[in-house]
Amino acid sequence: MDIKRPSAHAIEQYRSALLLSVPALVGLAVFWYMPTIQAVVLGFQDYNLMSGSQAWTGVENFQTAATDPLLRLTFLNTVVYFLMEVPLQMALALALALLVRRGPAWLRTVILVPTVTSMVVVSVIWGLMYHPNSGLINSLLGSVGVAPQPFLTSAQQAMPSIALLMIWKNVGFSMLFFLAGLVSIPGNYYEAAETDGANSAQLFRYITLPLLRGTVVFLLITNTVTAFKVFTPIFLITEGGPINATRVVVLYIFENAFRFNKMGYAAAISVLLALFLLIISVYSLRVSRTK
Amino acid sequence: MVRLPVVIGVAFFFVFPYLWLAGSSFRPREEIFRYVSPVSWRTFVPVAPTLDNFRHLFFELNFGRALANSLGIAVVTVTITLFICSMIAFALARIRFPGREIVFTLILATILIPFETIMVSVFLTVQRLGLFDSYPALILPWVTDAFIIFLLRQHFREISDELQDAAIVDGCSLFRVYWNVMLPNIRPALVSAAFVKCVFSWDAFLWPLIVTRDPDLTVVQLAISRLFTDQNVLWELIFAGAFVGTVPLIVLFLFLQRYYVEGVVTSGFK
Structure with a gap:
């Protein structure tokens, strides 16, 4: 019993x-x-959404992917976007976290508002702000004597313009994690270093930064994944233009699947993207652990 | 305290698009263009405020329908998500059963697969289930959320064992423990989860774009995006639409900021 x-x-x-x-x-x-x-x-299939026909094609989709110049370009564009957005956004987030910690409480609120504003609204408002003639940014630049910029219609400026609006939208998220990381650093570390005569730059370099490493790795991974998923602002504002300058991977997946009716090819690109992101995430985690 | 000009400058950087958006939504088109340059207070404050833009949106473009759709979808999504996710989170945190760690790992693994990389096959799944162009298609894929399971599990774990043991000694079943003892104890976490999910649901764009055709199913983000991508771009309507679509969430956020911060930081939600 x-x-x-x-x-x-x-x-x-x-x-x-x-x-x-x-x-x-x-x-x-x-x-x-x-x-x-x-x-x-x-x-590994050819799938037609209209007719519903499905046929095995072996590695054909992946072979196409390997030789598709447009896919190559979209991937490079996405990498360029990633390089413009992530490092700057994280550096800014850390600076803002340091500022918010010693600044007024409402400042954090203000920086977080874009994170609860929808991606579509941020895209359309910035899209209008970037307007060459009637946009707010050119008129603000004009008031400090800068000539009007083409922003979205220039192949050189379009991607940085998209990156800027995404930094504006996302930086609050990263700042929150830095704030949480800063809070967890024991105050007596600073006191001890200060009694040893360390200046504020040294405190930052030898206490703050090393102790935020976990936060930095976490943010690097999540921001990288987010960057490689960028879609909405580009879909709405530039549609991949001018002349493919902002065509990114997820936009290309979307177009192949739902405009060109190439479901199989879209899936193949999706798998490659997922694998790529998985490898990056696992690799960064391992590097950060062994260090 | 840091220097005031820096604070003001940073605040302006994050606020000025909203000032322009809010001001412009209450003015006729000519006025928007007339005062944009040179920049002055008139750029942001309507000289002759009007509600025409909102009237046009609601009475001619059926914007109310899109708002109601998004509101309804958000409420239903949040409710189902909280039920489903808190149930499994409770099981994972408070019940010992074989395979518990495997189940939890499997749930976390979904975080590694961005939705964008499986949207094609989720679309085909929804189509095969006969849900294309329906409300369930806009809701069901989102009600199991690994971030929220993770968040709630963390909070369930923090509750003391004595509380659970005492309830069981008193003759409570595990379901009673879950419902009467545990859920009330993690109320702040539930608010966090609800608000974070609500923001996410309200934000939905790519998925509704793919999975709906019927104009009656238009969600608010699709409605705003169509004002923007329309052949003749009407700036004043875009501003008004963006205003109506943004203000409710900002107001909610101002009240629930504490919960939002907690939810984002604990779950790593983005």
Whole structure:
């Protein structure tokens, strides 16, 4: 009897755990795990959405991907965007975190407002602000004597313009994590260093930065993934132009799937992108651990 | 305290688009263009404020429908998400069962797969389920959220074992423990999760763009984007639409900022 009772209790527990988990697990299976497997399968197929015809094509989609000059360009564009957005955004976020910590409380609120503003609204408002003749930015620049800039219509300026609006929108997120990281640094570290005669630059270099390394790695990974997913501002404002200067990977996936009806090819590119991001994330985690 | 000009400058950088957006949504088109340059107070403050833009949006462009759709979708999404995610989070945090770690790892693994890389096959799944162009298509893919499961699990874990043991000794089933003891104890985390999910749901654009055709299913972001990509871009309507689509969330945010910050930082949600 004594042996049986706990096991009945345990079975009761398993049953409850199972019942409580089933809805979430079904949801994940239908909308995450199965689509993930299907994306891989689809990559080896030719799938026509209109006719519903499906045919195995082996590695053809991946071969096309390897030689598609437009895919190469979109990937390079995405890397360029990543290089413009992520480092600057994180540096700015750290600077803002340091500022907000010693500044008025409302400043944090103000910096966070863009993070709760929708991507579409941010895109359309900045799209209008960048307007060469009637946009607010050129008139602000004009008031300090800078000539009007073409922004979105120039192949050189379009991508930096997109990166700037994304920095404006996302920097609050990164700042929050830096703030959390700063709070967790014990105050007596600074006091000890100050009694040893360290100046504020040294405090930052030898205490703040090293102790924020975990935060930096985490933000680097999440911001990188976010950067490689960029879609909405480009879809709405530049549509990949001028002359493909802002055509990025997710836009290309979207176009192949839903404009050119090449579901299989779109899936193949998606798989390559997912693998690429996975490798980057795992690699950065490992590097940060071994260091 | 830091120097005031720096604070003002930073604040201006984040605020000026909203000033322009808010001011312009209350003015006729000619006035927007007339006062944009040179920059003065008139650039941001309407000289002759009007509600015409909003009237046009709601009475001629059926913008109210899009707002109602997004509001309804957000409410339903948040409610279902909180139920489903808190249930499994409770199981993962408070019940010992074989395979618990594997299940948790599998859930976290979904974070590594960006939605954009599986949107094609999620689209095909939705189509196969016969849900294309329907409200469930806009809701169901989003109700299991690994970030929120993670967030709630963290909070369930912090509750003391004694509380649970005492409830079980009193004869509570695990479901009663979940519902009557644990959920009330993590109320702040539920508010965080609800608001973060609400922001996410309100923000939805790419997915509704793919999965809906019916004008009656237009969500607010699609409605705003169409004002912008329309052949004849009407600036005053874009401003008014963006204003209406943004203000509710900003107001909510001002009240729930503490919960939002907590939710974002704990879950790593983006």
